[in-house]
Amino acid sequence: MNERLRSLPPYPMVRLEQWRRELVAQGVRVHDFGTGDPREPTPALLRQAMIDAVPEISQYPNNAGLPALRDAVAGYLRRRFGLEVDPARQVLPTMGSKEALFHLPMTFVQIPSDKDLVVYGEPAYPVYEIGALFAEAWTYAVPLALDNGYAMDPERLPESVLRRAAVVFLNYPHNPTGFPLASELYTKWVEAREEFGFVLVSDECYVDLWYGDAPPRSLLEFGQKGCLALHSLSKRSGMTGYRSGFLAGDPELVAQCGRFRASMGTTPPEFVQAAAALAWTDDEHVEARRGVFGEKRAVLLAALRERGLRVHGSEAGLYLWVEVPDDTNDLDYAARLREVGILVAPGSFFGKGQERFVRLALVPSVDDCRAVAATWPRS
Ligand SMILES: Cc1ncc(COP(=O)(O)O)c(C=O)c1O
Structure with a gap:
């Protein structure tokens, strides 16, 4: 085998899929903000x-x-x-x-x-x-x-x-x-x-x-x-x-x-x-999709800010870049969110020095985002 292949760490999104499967196996309804693969129908x-x-x-x-x-x-x-x-x-x-x-x-x-x-x-x-x-x-x-x-x-x-x-x-x-x-x-x-x-x-x-x-x-x-x-x-x-x-x-x-x-x-x-x-x-159709992602973004931004969380960047693209509360880090906060069925990607999946952030992909439906906005943990 090519030595480079042997030394390659698992692709980060594979970990997210494992977490998702574990939650599903426990009977949890998962709100999956992990991988950036939106579910709106192809036009x-x-x-x-x-x-x-x-x-x-x-x-x-x-x-x-x-x-x-x-x-x-x-x-x-x-x-x-x-x-x-x-x-x-x-x-x-x-x-x-x-x-x-x-x-x-x-x-x-x-x-x-x-x-x-x-x-x-x-x-x-x-x-x-x-x-x-x-x-x-x-x-x-x-x-x-x-x-x-x-x-x-x-x-x-x-x-x-x-x-x-x-x-x-x-x-x-x-x-x-x-x-x-x-x-x-x-x-x-x-x-x-x-x-x-x-x-x-x-x-x-x-x-x-x-x-x-x-x-x-x-x-x-x-x-x-x-x-x-x-x-x-x-x-x-x-x-x-x-x-x-x-x-x-x-x-x-x-x-x-x-x-x-x-x-x-x-x-x-x-x-x-x-x-x-x-x-x-x-x-x-592109304008329509921008509208849908924009709506999800607005719903989530309002809820996160109302919880005192800081969202950085997130001006374009498919993601919200959220700073985790002071008493925690990306892996712990992502684990805390999984307890209530919310799946997010820890910042450290994307590189060194990103342990203060998690990434939310604007993937679940607008209605799902509204449900999550109402139940997002307060601490
Ligand atoms: C920054 C970036 N580049 C490229 C891709 C690959 O996308 P695709 O192969 O679907 O065009 C992605 C997918 O998430 C991405 O985030």
Whole structure:
């Protein structure tokens, strides 16, 4: 067995699933705010689009993706961010963003070389680190903290790290905290990329879920050379099970990803791509889903604040980042909540130094959130 696989700790969300099963076995009705897999139905028009596209004769999908999907993505990037991209050269479909993120270090890091580092923030979605591990790259986790809004700032990194960086991952709106990244910092990252020559990757899978007046921005608005943005239909369109997303940006990098990905069989089935083309074209269902998540968020925020709990960030994305009461820590507070059937993810699941927080995914229904809001423990 690959030694890296042997040394890999269990994927954090597996622990959540174990806790959920234990509660169910005890006959407890579980309010599951653990994993970010919403339960609202996939919009009917998208399900139908997939069914209508199932062909009589099944054939391998073309690695470049359906032209209709790439055109739909280009249209989305234009409407949403004012971007002009060439759908033939700058867009590639992926099976959601997880596999694409995992494979990027293998595509862009040469070991050994003087550019052998993969850089990402901590706390973070764990796949940036795991992808680097299997690419045999070195990793550098930038400690992110509440006092600077979990912002990743190239000025806070040692120059030696920037120089050695082959791939830098940004992820805003940030999982697990829901903080956005200020425009000045996107600009600073684009400038640092120009100076040091790494591949700058922006994981934007939550970019369409926002609750204030300012929709989050895309890295590609600030620069495209050496840059890639990854998007996903999972949460914004209710399609986690369809496994569909795209990567877009610098045509040279997209071409290299295309070459790498041609060996793997990770192009989504064409009937999924047909539904995806519609999902990137129709903005109405996304607005409706934002409304539903916004309602859950408002109900829970009011209840948590009324209990004296502080909620940080949580301005966009699918999560509330909640500071635990002073007399406890993330694991103990999560255990206390499980006693009343509420399942949340301890902050330490996402990285070191996060023991004062738990993460709530806005997954249970609005009615469920209301029930939980009424019964959330007072201490
Ligand atoms: C930050 C982040 N990136 C990527 C993903 C992967 O999503 P998907 O593969 O469904 O697009 C997730 C899923 O939760 C995530 O939180």
